[in-house]
Amino acid sequence: MSVSTTRPVRLLGLPGSLRQNSYSLAILRGLQAGLGAEAVLEIRDLQLPLYNQDEDGPNGPEAVHAFRRAIAEADGLVIATPEYNHGAPGVLKNALDWASRPYGQSVLTGKPVLIISSSPAFTGGVRAQAQLNETLLSVQALLVPGPQVVIGNVAAKVQDGRLVDEASLEFALAALRGLAALCRSASRLEAPAAVGS
Numbered sequence: 001m002s003v004s005t006t007r008p009v010r011l012l013g014l015p016g017s018l019r020q021n022s023y024s025l026a027i028l029r030g031l032q033a034g035l036g037a038e039a040v041l042e043i044r045d046l047q048l049p050l051y052n053q054d055e056d057g058p059n060g061p062e063a064v065h066a067f068r069r070a071i072a073e074a075d076g077l078v079i080a081t082p083e084y085n086h087g088a089p090g091v092l093k094n095a096l097d098w099a100s101r102p103y104g105q106s107v108l109t110g111k112p113v114l115i116i117s118s119s120p121a122f123t124g125g126v127r128a129q130a131q132l133n134e135t136l137l138s139v140q141a142l143l144v145p146g147p148q149v150v151i152g153n154v155a156a157k158v159q160d161g162r163l164v165d166e167a168s169l170e171f172a173l174a175a176l177r178g179l180a181a182l183c184r185s186a187s188r189l190e191a192p193a194a195v196g197s
């Protein structure tokens, strides 16, 4: 079977908040709008049941199977998260716990991941980001190396449900290009030819 090595990188965006007007969701929407031809970003919410090991098996919740499939089919993940009480939101930790199993066969293992944290405060959710790094390292996800993408004062940087602050977008998009490069080297994808070449 021939496999195209020049398709765009497929990214899955996970907002760590279920709030309708979430800034985390707005960041992902802003990135979607700013992406070039090299990558596509699908956004998926984290409406999942609470993790219960008794229900974690072949007959487990369909929402969990679909979530794991979506991760498996993506080349890489972009997690945009707020900070709750100096840590990662339960919604996101819960989703990562589901994705971390079955033990030894997690769809997160070897998966390139970029974390972006934000807050209306100037601290930008940096403590949530540190916790998420630990969780993702425990399942051997591939974290994008480089500066942590932290967006402080985010309320002033979002308009009409989308991140519009130029400096924050540039910062995040540079990291996203790093993620795309990591995805390509992890799956031996080549970059699509530049338009016009």
Ligand SMILES: Cc1cc2nc3c(=O)[nH]c(=O)nc-3n(C[C@H](O)[C@H](O)[C@H](O)COP(=O)(O)O)c2cc1C
Pocket: 016, 017, 018, 019, 021, 022, 023, 024, 025, 081, 082, 083, 084, 085, 086, 087, 118, 119, 120, 121, 123, 124, 125
């Ligand atoms: C339960 C709770 C705890 C919070 N704790 C923090 C915190 O520790 N640090 C922080 O910067 N913001 C904190 N916030 C404020 C969130 O950053 C803010 O509500 C943000 O808009 C949530 O992200 P979202 O816009 O993606 O929903 C907290 C908010 C809630 C609801």
